[in-house]
Amino acid sequence: MRAILIDDEISNLENLRTLLEKHCPKVTIMATAQSVSAAVDAIEKYLPDLVFLDIQMGEQTGFDVLKLLPRRNFEVIFVTAYDQYGIQAVKFAALDYLLKPIDIEELINAVNKAEYKLATQIQTSQLDFLLQQLKKTDTHVSTIAIQMQSETRYVTLSEIIRCEADNTYTYFFLANSEKILVSKSLKEYADLLRPNGFLRTHQSHLVNPKYVKSWLKEDGGILLLTSGEKIPVSKPNKETVKQALQRQ
Amino acid sequence: MNKNEIDNANKYLSKFARLTRNVLDEKELISLSQEKTLLDDYLQMEQLRFGFKYEINHSEDLDLENIEIPSMLLQPFVENAVKHGISKKATDGKINITFIKKANDLALTVTDNGNGFDTEKKNNGLGLLLSESRVALLNSIYKENRFTLAIQSATNGTKVSLTLSDWL
Numbered sequence A: 001m002r003a004i005l006i007d008d009e010i011s012n013l014e015n016l017r018t019l020l021e022k023h024c025p026k027v028t029i030m031a032t033a034q035s036v037s038a039a040v041d042a043i044e045k046y047l048p049d050l051v052f053l054d055i056q057m058g059e060q061t062g063f064d065v066l067k068l069l070p071r072r073n074f075e076v077i078f079v080t081a082y083d084q085y086g087i088q089a090v091k092f093a094a095l096d097y098l099l100k101p102i103d104i105e106e107l108i109n110a111v112n113k114a115e116y117k118l119a120t121q122i123q124t125s126q127l128d129f130l131l132q133q134l135k136k137t138d139t140h141v142s143t144i145a146i147q148m149q150s151e152t153r154y155v156t157l158s159e160i161i162r163c164e165a166d167n168t169y170t171y172f173f174l175a176n177s178e179k180i181l182v183s184k185s186l187k188e189y190a191d192l193l194r195p196n197g198f199l200r201t202h203q204s205h206l207v208n209p210k211y212v213k214s215w216l217k218e219d220g221g222i223l224l225l226t227s228g229e230k231i232p233v234s235k236p237n238k239e240t241v242k243q244a245l246q247r248q
Numbered sequence B: 001m002n003k004n005e006i007d008n009a010n011k012y013l014s015k016f017a018r019l020t021r022n023v024l025d026e027k028e029l030i031s032l033s034q035e036k037t038l039l040d041d042y043l044q045m046e047q048l049r050f051g052f053k054y055e056i057n058h059s060e061d062l063d064l065e066n067i068e069i070p071s072m073l074l075q076p077f078v079e080n081a082v083k084h085g086i087s088k089k090a091t092d093g094k095i096n097i098t099f100i101k102k103a104n105d106l107a108l109t110v111t112d113n114g115n116g117f118d119t120e121k122k123n124n125g126l127g128l129l130l131s132e133s134r135v136a137l138l139n140s141i142y143k144e145n146r147f148t149l150a151i152q153s154a155t156n157g158t159k160v161s162l163t164l165s166d167w168l
Helices: A010-023 A036-046 A062-068 A087-092 A104-119 A126-135 A186-196 A235-247 B006-024 B032-050 B075-086 B126-141
Strands: A002-006 A028-033 A050-054 A075-080 A096-099 A143-147 A152-156 A160-166 A169-174 A179-182 A199-202 A205-207 A212-216 A222-225 A230-232 B029-031 B053-058 B068-070 B094-102 B105-112 B147-154 B157-164
Touching (some): A002 A036, A010 A028, A010 A104, A036 A062, A050 A062, A050 A104, A087 A186, A096 A104, A126 A143, A169 A186, A186 A205, A205 A230, A212 A235, B032 B068, B032 B075, B075 B157, B126 B147
Parallel strands (some): A002 A028, A002 A050
Antiparallel strands (some): A143 A152, A160 A169, A199 A205, B029 B068, B094 B105, B105 B157
16 A cells, blocks of 8 residues: 655654554555645655545644645545544544554554555545535534445434444434444444434434434333334433433 | 563553543543453553553453443542552452443442451542542432442452442
């Protein structure tokens, strides 16, 4: 894989180079860049397969690099020291990211995932989706990217009825009766979707309150959905679910 | 780092960062698997200093990925186990952590083979006092669920059990 490393700090570039040379022999480093303009030039010159992109670069951001490129046909692994800025948008776009200081195992995993995507030639528009999300002035998110085995689906939050855990996998149940399986845990989606009002009713269930029809008192607490499905509410979650539904 | 053990240095630095981020993060709830990773990170770092042994075990039928608990619940007890429990025993020290499913209850335990302490004595340190207030606070938030803290200590070790009734 032909790679370009982008970071405004030289020591970070050196550190990443050392880790890649030692642990990811399939990655060939074509160039490194320390500014947005140098990054754009390097990408247009070398047409890399993979770009390691620092998010915060002085006054500018790694997202600016993407905005300036007419074609974005490469895989990106974001690298960031901050757990906050832009990371939420990256998660909603189901893109890969590493937190500094870089953990070797996480690095190897991310590189393997990129290699798989390149090998299977999955064409995704996740970067376009990410830039659109970042453009929105309000923080309200209405769509989420779901990375499936061979495609990326964009689902609006209002069409998600509920999610159900199957170990480290999650099933999405959509309003058009579709059922999608994703290889991420329900916990990850709960963390992403809770700020958007989704209710964690049970260790295995996440529900969109929009589709709640009523609260049944049987078995200590059950939600009846407009789809007719009954979803259990476990005891630890009872109070929060009740309060959230009353606020609606 | 000074011995040029670069991979090890990297490993511990990234673990330390993950632990710190978790402490500073405002997340109220974390999954049991995240809790396990954090305790693992912490114990591996302390292991470098004291060389004790430790194990983290759980019931087979616990869904670690999806069961959530309040964050930093066991950390203070594990810190006590290291600091007051096994730090003087060097490589003979042993810490055992378990997550057990008992019907609908979740039982979390931290056991060490240190010299123990007098559980009746009032001035047992701030950590324990803070943990007791935390448990009281959790009991006022989760009304129907009782968090029960039990500490048994003898000269051959200490066992802390925290039971989350009707949690599963």
